Amino acid sequence: MKSNFSASLLNRIWLYCTVFLTGAAVMVVELLGTRLIAPFYGASLYVWTSLISVTLIALALGYYWGGIWADRTRSGLSFIIAAAGFLTLIIPWLTGPVLLATDSLGLRLGSFMSTLILFSPSLIMLGMVGPFAVKLSTSTLASVGASTGSIYAVSTVGSVIGTLFLGFYLFPLIGSREIFIGLGIALFILAMIVAVIERKYLKSTSALAPTTLLVIIGLALYPQIASSGKSESGDAFQTVFERESLYGWVRVIDQPQENMRLLTSDASTIGAASLSHGENLLTYQKIVTMIPALAPSMRNALLIGQGAGHMVATLKEFGIVTDTLEIDPAVAEAASEHFGFIPTGRRIIGDARYEVRQLKGSYDLIILDVFTGGSEPTHLLTVEAIAQLRDLLTDQGILALNFVAFYDNGRNPALASVAKTLTQVFPHQRVFISDPNENFNDFIFLATNHALDLNDDSIPQMQRAWLKDRLLAIDQSNGMILTDNLSNLELLQIRKSETYRRMIVDMVGTRHFIR
Template structure:
């Protein structure tokens, strides 16, 4: 032990350690939303909570790790082993933590659950950097270079971990399995570091803390591996489930109610009867009235395919429909469990990118992406609506479904949709899906020409259905939604919390915990 510590410890293994732990930080941060999203959604609030918790945890880790490093020459293996154990148990703790925080609501509940689940392991990983700096520094003159190199390598590890997870690992392996694998990998790294510590300190005792945590982890592993499995229920049966890049996609049957649901996390995007397969979402029935409003429709674009019922309804009128769906798991579920057969092109991708590739013109464009869950705010801005208008034929029509509260016509979110549409289209009509209910689907029809609901050429059945549901929305209470500033998510907080509670209560909280 007479040799300078930097001579013994400033080797490749130390940089490998900070590289791997840096990668682990980003894996935990990015995957955290996939454990939280089925329960709280993947809204801005969930992402904000996770980023804030990550920064808080790392700050604490840096501070505590620096103090520990100044007081002891050993302990790095214990820190990594503790991070491994705390990462390993995250999937095990997810269900009880989410259920316990549910009463706090969407924003506070997501923050508290994120804090409990992820901060312990992130704090331990944050401690690695200061400890590595201490071990790699032999003199005050070397502090700057040592600190810079350690944190540079750690950051490179974070970059590689992010790319490896997003581009390769997550599309192939579930989030729970990745958490468990990461925990085991950190425990294995801790064993290697413990052996190195034993060699330079010439004491077997330095291995004991890390070894103890490895043994505890091995004992807990069977329970962790078996946690999070879906429970059977007489009330509903899960026919299909797939964890995609965009959420947990499920097809759920409720036999007693003769209902089959297509859900993504805690949002329903399709519903049909089990016995006959007919569409059960009232708002989608407006598509059977649109051909009467605008005759001679030949082709359509459906953005937000869901179960595909609107495209199938348009088929009965001889309308060929291209469908655009971001999630391939949703497209698979629609084909295999809802009998969806495309009549036009099937496009899988994000709407903002894919719309730019389309040529048009379309006689009808249906924008059906605003479910009760998180808002894809980038799909309801002046800029995107302008792109859609450019794809429309001169006599074409844009149909937009929006979920919100009516609030006696005073809802600022509804007013904002109307005001934003008015920036792009000279004419619009608004219809409510289920008259008499405050929480509802609202269908906006935007055109370049006026639509006359009293037109004698319109069949009376269609005319009566539309006029019973027709609304007048005052846009003065709203704001224009743009790419630069969209306040939609803020305006829809109450809607998101109400819808989430409604769906979770319907299927049970445990169904949305993985």
Template sequence: MNRPPSNILGKGWLYCTVFLTGAAVMVIELLGTRLIAPFYGASLYVWTSLISVTLIALALGYYWGGVWADRARSGLSLIIAIAGLLTIIIPWLTGPVLLATDPLGLRLGSFVSTLILFSPSLIMLGMVGPFAVKLSTATLAKVGASTGSIYAVSTVGSVIGTLFLGFYLFPVVGSREIFIGLGIALLLLAIIVAYIEHRHLKSAATTIPTALLVVIGIGLYPQIANSNRAESNESFQTRFERESLYGWVRVIDKPKENIRLLTVDASTIGAASISHGENLLAYQKIVTLLPALAPEMKRALLIGQGAGHMAMTLKDYGIVTDTLEIDPAVAEASIKFFGFVPTGKTIIGDARYEIRQLKGPYDLIILDVFTGGSEPTHLLTVEALAQLRDLLTNQGILALNFVSFLDNGQNATLASVAKTLAQVFPHQQVFIADPDTDFNDFIFLATNHAMNLNDESFPDSHRTWLKQRLVNIDQSQGMTLTDNLSALERLQIRKSEHYRRMIIDLVGTNHFIR
């Protein structure tokens, strides 16, 4: 009579196995967004897709793993080997899958691409738990304790994997390299488990298939490691590339058009001419007019530094500008490739935290984080705007740039922005960067005092420019955005789709595939 596997081996090797595979699950889930985000953006929809796919895959894995465990004495090594091979080829498949799902749009495209890329390996990793429970259970009376122990250890592995990835590994190693390394680690784990199964469980049924998968995975490594690189294109050149915690930062030159772009994932946050370095983003021209609205302006805060053009423009008017940028890679690129020279403090961090540390007061605060990419919804709520208001002088101005459609002043998103600002500031005026285009940058100027554009002290050229771009927003179409409830991403779906298509048309889809 054969003794139960747990009596022969103990449970240590099983605990190590489920610990490591539990960590692998979270690594795949977290890193999945870094492969998808450059193409579809790091929006709520991408995160929702990845979490949903992870849960679906694990549910299927739990079920199929239980069925397999009831029918076979061994096979854990084969399961892990399949998971390893499926993981190592994820970077290889990313480009073709993203291109194939592109016509499906932002929400469905991100979900389907996530389902195709990550569910196979996650299903296999989900199968490990039930199989380990079967191997660890000596008697029916101990099945509860065995099951609880296995899934507890797996969960601890997931926690450790999450912390190790986020705090230590990802800041220094690229996402593609981590995926490939994880796949190889799973293949090596499969070899160890196969050895245990062969020597102690006296089962060699899965040894040869496992070894074959390991050989295939290792053999594919050179090709996978060099796959999915952006195709060479004479129309543009990549001058800088850095994968940060917050996105894929790139500086892209288009020499024939004399344009240099600063992008994060599929969002452009800076543009300048290559020859002279002058700013090419039309909406930022309003910065040259703001000092005339408040002649005593001396100190400013720029949230969303980007290429730093607005801060450098304010310097020409004798205004010292503190800059606040969440991404250190953006700050580095702005200095190296756009000639940004700080005039005030340079702060790296998330705005909601950092503004609580600032003392103020500021004569001008520019909130320029709502570009065409993902929406940092936590920075456009009543609570966030109230924090900014408290940093302003009595005659201070909050300038907020926002990308959307005009829709003859009936756009619900613009109405929501205006309505939210109205909860904090008694006065506001809205300007459109280009009066001839419906999809546009909109500049909201919010103050505690009324601004008179007819003031004779205001230069005629400035007055004309602003009046030509003054728009009326029907606030009745909007909702007040709060920390508790903000529908900004839902309201901006059409904008996100349109903007993403514009950027892809500008530099091509392959340029946003990891």
């Protein structure tokens, strides 16, 4: 009796350990999947939706097929884990070819198909582990419920621990490619341990040979997989800095022939300068030279979305001290090391919605420059978010917001929604277009509690002419008020996101955005 109890306990322990580790592996694959896809398709809602959907589809198939396999044989769990390890190991190897093959499908379908091809095979195999473990842990029909519940409870706990370990510890220290490779090898080790247990306790040897063969093949491919992510040389563009952070893949890319240096986060350009003199090449930021003329008493500013930091240097010329708020420490590092950024005020690293609540005092100018051509941080453009910024402004303060969109003769609902949302918080606003001759453009909104008179004689003639030539009237009738509860800004900006991404990828080359 005692011998049977000990054998049953040992059987449960190794099964629980197996489902715990494979449950953690599921979440690692799911969470890291975005870090391989985002540099190419952006870290948008559509990428996350694709990955979550593919994960659920793959697990459903894995549960179904795993149950069928378990009913037919008691051996094979080690091979399933080895197959999951092999399919996880080759993900970094396949990323480039798959992303290039799906590029023509567009943002939504392309991100979904690439996610399906890259991650569903390994997730299906990991999903098969649960039903197989249930079958092995069930000794009588009466214990099916308890066995099933305990197996899936332990697997879920593994998923939780895997999520916390990855997000809080592992990912900030190690790149996503390296973690995928390490996870594949870890699953190989687990598979070999399970194969030994199957042979010793289940008296099964049928899975040992194919499991071992799969592990040998995977390890033989390791050198080629490990080197597959290295940048190719001989390109007109040269990567001089790259850092993978929690928020994106930050790179500084030079094009000597065009005398240009770019600062990118995933597939978004957030800074540009000439290589020869370091002057700013982003034309929309010229508005910063005009704003001080609208409020001559301006002394301090807050820049949300630091980028390369050129606007800070411009404001310094007018005697304005600028605090910067940047979510990504890798962007701050790149700006200092490769764009000569020198802060004139406080340098804050963190998410704007949280950090703004911690700020004390008031500003004469707040610049919200986070709505570039890439993903839309929609939580920063709602009535509630704008109201938080308004509360930090002085009575004569100005909120400047840059927004990339299509003009469409003033009928773009995204532009209308931005204008309508600002109207809920500020009684006055002016809108300027960066380049009057282009439909796809940067639009600068100046929102205030007081009217801005562009005919004021105190404004230099050159600034007045520049502003008047670019002044727009936005019809707000087809816009919606964006709130924390409901914001369809990302949906309204799909065409913008796809156009901008195609423009950047065509300019720099697709391989520069493949991790």
